[in-house]
Amino acid sequence: MxxxxxxxxxxxxxxxxxxxxxxxxxxxxxxxxxxxxxxxxxxxxxxxxxxxxxxxxxxxxxxxxxxxxxxxxxxxxxxxxxxxxxxxxxxxxxxxxxxxxxxxxxxxxxxxxxxxxxxxxxxxxxxxxxxxxxxxxxxxxxxxxxxxxxxxxxxxxxxxxxxxxxxxxxxxxxxxxxxxxxxxxxxxxxxxxxxxxxxxxxxxxxxxxxxxxxxxxxxxxxxxxxxxxxxxxxxxxxxxxxxxxxxxxxxxxxxxGGKNPVIVAADADIDLAVEATISGGLRSTGQKCTATSRVIVEEDVYDEFKEKLIEKVKEIKVGNGTQDGVWMGPSASESQLNTVLYYIQKGKEEGAALLTGGNRLSGEEYDKGYFIEPTVFENVTKDMTLAQEEIFGPVLALMKAESLEGALELANDVPFGLSASIFTTNIQKMLSFINEMDAGLIRINAESAGVELQAPFGGMKQSxxxxxxxxxxxxxxxxxxxxxxxx
Structure with a gap:
């Protein structure tokens, strides 16, 4: 039949x-x-x-x-x-x-x-x-x-x-x-x-x-x-x-759900961290339970990381996923698009600084779809909605930390614990992250999204x-x- x-x-x-x-x-x-x-x-x-x-x-x-x-x-x-x-x-x-x-x-x-x-x-x-x-x-x-x-x-x-x-x-x-x-x-x-x-x-x-x-x-x-x-x-x-x-x-x-962090330590390979943050946070239009949502950067390398991140994000081609060269497709539905727009507006109202994106895309190529710009905020504090609730869209929240200890505290200060990653070349920082991070999937020098099929997958806390x-x-x-x- x-x-x-x-x-x-x-x-x-x-x-x-x-x-x-x-x-x-x-x-x-x-x-x-x-x-x-x-x-x-x-x-x-x-x-x-x-x-x-x-x-x-x-x-x-x-x-x-x-x-x-x-x-x-x-x-x-x-x-x-x-x-x-x-x-x-x-x-x-x-x-x-x-x-x-x-x-x-x-x-x-x-x-x-x-x-x-x-x-x-x-x-x-x-x-x-x-x-x-x-x-x-x-x-x-x-x-x-x-x-x-x-x-x-x-x-x-x-x-x-x-x-x-x-x-x-x-x-x-x-x-x-x-x-x-x-x-x-x-x-x-x-x-x-x-x-x-x-x-x-x-x-x-x-x-x-x-x-x-x-x-x-x-x-x-x-x-x-x-x-x-x-x-x-x-x-x-x-x-x-x-x-x-x-x-x-x-x-x-x-x-x-997840509210997955990536920590960028002062000794990290910054270019690698930028590429992985973009891939983990914005690929699939951010619609992954393991997607990077919070980017916690040690203050010594914050400005360098931010500058390189914004430069790369602005290069992303958004469009119909069937077309060659398109890197990011639309939100999956009008409802999901409206959810993302709600969180972007919430971020602005609560005092986060919009660095790039934040708008629904318009024009002949976009008017009949649910397209949104890849979006990056900074000056995001731990009590803001952007730092606490799952968005399920292409929105990154930059947060600054004075030290790895401070970064770990921020990373764990959410109800969720699905995945988390760190970029560092320091073995002690790596071990501290593995031991202290409350997440079911721990990734070192790799994006937060993704798990191999032969490995156990699941989260902690409310994930x-x-x-x-x-x-x-x-x-x-x-x-x-x-x-x-x-x-």
């Missing part, structure tokens, strides 16, 4: 079939670089549709869980091959649907392929340990059991990588999946799901339902047959989901539920340990 109809409507995927929602209502997804470019329509689903998907997942999970890990892995290898053959199509859809540049979209899709192959290999890796028993005639060991049905709730900023880094480990460890992608990028997710469907996974093992978060996302959190929820998104929504799942005794994993995704750490959420005693 074809996924795309003549009307460019993309359907739910439930129990091995592409189906319209029970209401037949759809919502339009347009290109944020040109709202006249309609990418397609996605389903506005109901709890009835969700219940069908959960029922299908529950019915499929037991037989899926009984397959060998090797057998499940072969399905994931096949999905990876299919996605690889469609890399350009998926990446182009991503760029049209959420605005990131085409090279970034291709890189993200390639990362999704690598994640699938990594977890496909997990099917033949160890799942337990032999533990000595006090009884010499007994054998004691651990193994792992799948949770059952896993609900996956994903955001719009990484519409290929994040769904795959949740779906792939869920499936390889024997769970079935119901995914609710962000509506803004549901077409990209549908194209990923089509790869799973065409790989021949048994009906019901993976399902997709699109619709409002208040209905489908909350419905997954509420559903008694959904054994675990893995969520990436805003802190407010994440906490609500966590409380809902906890109240009914389910398992949850939350990856939420996560203190769980970790990706790498070997993923099995801690998607399985439960069984201790076995054989006499």
């Amino acid at each position: 074809a996924l795309q109809t003549e009307k460019k409507s993309y359907l739910n995927y439930i129990n091995g079939n592409w189906v319209a929602s029970s209401t037949n209502e759809v919502v339009k997804n347009s290109n944020p670089a040109n709202i006249d470019d309609v990418v397609g329509f996605v389903q506005q689903s109901t709890k009835e549709d969700l219940n069908c998907a959960v029922s299908a997942a529950k019915n499929a999970q037991k037989s899926w869980g009984k397959l060998s890990g090797d057998s499940r892995g072969k399905y994931l290898y096949k999905v990876a091959d299919i996605l690889e053959s469609r890399l350009d199509e998926v990446a182009e859809t991503m760029t049209r649907e959420m605005g990131k540049t085409l090279p970034e979209a291709k890189g993200e899709t390639a990362r999704g392929i690598a994640i699938l192959r990594y977890y496909a290999g997990e099917g033949l890796r160890s799942v337990g340990d032999v533990i000595p028993s006090t009884d010499p005639s007994a054998l004691m060991f651990t193994t792992r059991a799948p949770l059952g049905v896993v609900g996956v709730i994903t955001p719009w900023n990484f519409p290929v990588a994040i769904p795959i880094w949740k779906i792939a480990p869920a499936l390889i460890y024997g769970n079935s999946v119901v995914i609710k992608p962000a509506t803004e990028t549901a077409i990209t997710c549908a194209k990923v799901l089509e790869c799973f469907a065409d790989a021949g996974l048994p009906a019901g093992v993976i399902n997709m339902v699109t619709g409002a978060g208040s209905i489908i996302g909350q419905g997954l959190a509420d559903h008694p047959d959904v054994n675990g929820i893995t969520f990436t998104g805003s802190s407010g929504v994440g906490k609500q989901i966590g409380q809902t799942v906890l109240a009914r005794g389910g398992k949850y994993q939350l990856e939420m 996560s539920s203190h769980s970790r995704e990706q790498g070997q750490a993923a099995k801690e959420f998607f399985t439960s340990i069984k201790t076995v005693f054989v006499k």
Whole structure:
């Protein structure tokens, strides 16, 4: 059955079939670089549709869980091959649907392929340990059991990588999946799901339902047959989901906001620090949970760093991400653009000094999109909104510190603790940063954004539920340990 109809409507995927929602209502997804470019329509689903998907997942999970890990892995290898053959199509859809540049979209899709192959290999890796028993005639060991049905709730900023880094480990460890992608990028997710469907996974093992978060996302959190929820998104929504799942005794994993600092020490390679700050803070239009937001510079090199930073920021080419030479695309939606403009105005009102940018771009190239200039403020103090709240846009806040100790104090003075980086050539400063920085991802002489797929990923404080995704750490959420005693 074809996924795309003549009307460019993309359907739910439930129990091995592409189906319209029970209401037949759809919502339009347009290109944020040109709202006249309609990418397609996605389903506005109901709890009835969700219940069908959960029922299908529950019915499929037991037989899926009984397959060998090797057998499940072969399905994931096949999905990876299919996605690889469609890399350009998926990446182009991503760029049209959420605005990131085409090279970034291709890189993200390639990362999704690598994640699938990594977890496909997990099917033949160890799942337990032999533990000595006090009884010499007994054998004691651990193994792992799948949770059952896993609900996956994903955001719009990484519409290929994040769904795959949740779906792939869920499936390889024997769970079935119901995914609710962000509506803004549901077409990209549908194209990923089509790869799973065409790989021949048994009906019901993976399902997709699109619709409002208040209905489908909350419905997954509420559903008694959904054994675990893995969520990436805003802190407010994440906490609500966590409380809902906890109240009914389910398992949850939350990856939420960040207010990520980079510290530039007096002994840093300034040119390297400038390049990494721009890449970490402004690439993907600043729409990464690990994006650099606060730039804390030791006062001895502050002026040199600022001058070089502003010079480079002014060279950034903003435009439609499908065009050659464009470095930064639009905000992903009108709502996100308005959020960024709100924070820029807030910065001005609270007394921060605007060094460059700060305006919505206009003119023939920009009038039909949600484009904003890359923006840099200075004289930002720790109590300002710019220093405390996640913006999710191309806005950098410069802060001056007298010493590394002062810089670390500023860096830790936020509710979040996702990622952080430092630029220094001093080993003692490096070690102090590693030991004292309250963040789950620590990077030395590298941008704050980004994590390798084989490494654990997650935050501290209000950035996560203190769980970790990706790498070997993923099995801690998607399985439960069984201790076995054989006499």
